[in-house]
Amino acid sequence: MRLSLLGVLAGFLIPLLWILLGFGSMLIILLFTVIGGIFGGWLEVKGVTLKKLIVSFLNKLTD
Helix, strand or coil: CHHHHHHHHHHHHHHHHHHHHCHHHHHHHHHHHHHHHHHHHHHHHHCCCHHHHHHHHHHHHHC
8 A cells, every 4th residue: 555655646746747847857856766765775774763863863962
């Protein structure tokens, strides 16, 4: 269910962005989306979670 909803949203947003922004802008947006997805996948493989990042950041601020 979750992945199908993601596919529906992507299928809606890509043509909408293409119409509104033009082809070049859409490619740049898609490139950054792919880069973000790869980076997120890499963090997931390393076992990094948002909670760990926030705790680490707050610990550095208080030290």
